[in-house]
Amino acid sequence: MYIDEQSKPETSTNVFSLSGQIAVITGGGSGIGQAIAGCMHKAGAQVVLIGRREDALAKATEELGDRSSYLVHDITETQKSEQLAERLIADWGKVDCLVNNAGIHLKKPALDTSVDEFNSILETNVLGAHALISAIAPSMIKRKSGSILFVSSMASLFGIPQVLAYSAAKSAHLGMVRTLSTELSPHGVRVNSIAPGWIETEMSSKAFANDPARREKILSRTPMQKLGSPDDVGWAAVYLASAAASFVTGTVFPVDGGASIGF
Template identity: 50%
Template sequence: MIDTQTLFSLAGRTAVITGGASGLGLAITECMVAAGAHVVVLGSRTPAQAAVSLAVFGEQVSFCQFDVCDTDRAPQMAEQIIAEHGPVSILVNNAGNHCKKPIEEMTVADYTRVLDLHLVGAFALTKAFVPHMKANGRGSIIFQASMTSYIGQPNVCGYATAKAGYLGLVHTLTAECAASGVRVNAIAPGWIDTPMFHQATDNDPERLGKIMSRIPMKKTGLPIDIGMAAVFLSSDAAQYISGVCLPVDGGALIGF
């Protein structure tokens, strides 16, 4: 008989999550911990700031201050984590933020900064961990994609470029790494009930109406929906899944 509890368990595994102390990253941390993983959160905030949201997890979560844009330091950070916490089998590239400007107002520096944070930084950290995962014959790498990986949204051209770029990384890295036991996937969150969502929609009923009209399930998602998708893709239950981007969006991508 199939033991589904074991298939979905992450017990004994170490996961590295960028931006895992807040927002959807925190939800991924919480779900990974609940599945039994030890989580190493990387973030640019200070340890004291991170402790506010991470202290509840006790020794199951560790924090390292790291700016993902500091790409030259990525190999050193990977080596430090492996030395302190043992083999890393899960990497979630989640760090990032928006730069909301129309193209007329976005400078080349703005655009480059967004790409460095989302795309180049994720590439550098992934590059640092891939040889280690290949040597161990097991790994799950997840990129936090977006609806803007697929659809046009105004005023976020840098963000959309980076998120679309994740799809290329997922496809290419799958072709390069799958034979070594390293799976590479992405998650594309839809509209999720977060403070950022409310900030964007609470005083804009027209925008909220437009969003809800294209979601067949007629509701927003919860942060835990993203966290559990990450657990699934990292678990043995997804052992034959690589090269995909999983929309967690209530059907929004196909909404009429």
């Protein structure tokens, strides 16, 4: 049995604080990833945003200000994962929390989805995350402290048409969470997943503008009868990374307004 001294709060009033933590967020330059970075930053963490688009990363860190930085990296270039991990440790000395948020989406009928398209979704959402975890987790194990988060989806919990590859990739996250948590938790590294419901983002707003009937259908089956905000996901990530969740591992945390249990 281990006692993670670094995660123990000084007082009960700061149990949700991430002060002193180094949080690495993939896909952190926009959307939900940016919101997670923002909430973790507000909770006191030093956040490091990872992504392919330097312009988006630079803008996001400029908005965050102090205690934020970025590294340009394409997680599908799995052969460079070790190099990225070494850079993170060299720059910050440790990684307390890794958020596997980077991902791509494909909306297409299942029988029209090509093998190449399927592979592309898996490379980013699954294989890229695995490579980064394999590179970073050993340093967490050595310190006997760390948190790994996946950003999954409602598509991993129930059937949604025309997202076969995406659903398969996000469902894979849940298997990864369960296996990784059984292997890593004895070493002080917790592994959890957040499954966002329908969140009001720039991407979803554009999609709903062209399909108002879909928006109404989503709201009709969501008990809270509204879309979530990116910060709803961000604050869930703060909780799972904090000392408040020190006995939480292997979980899938829906942030969905009740959609996963709605009728």
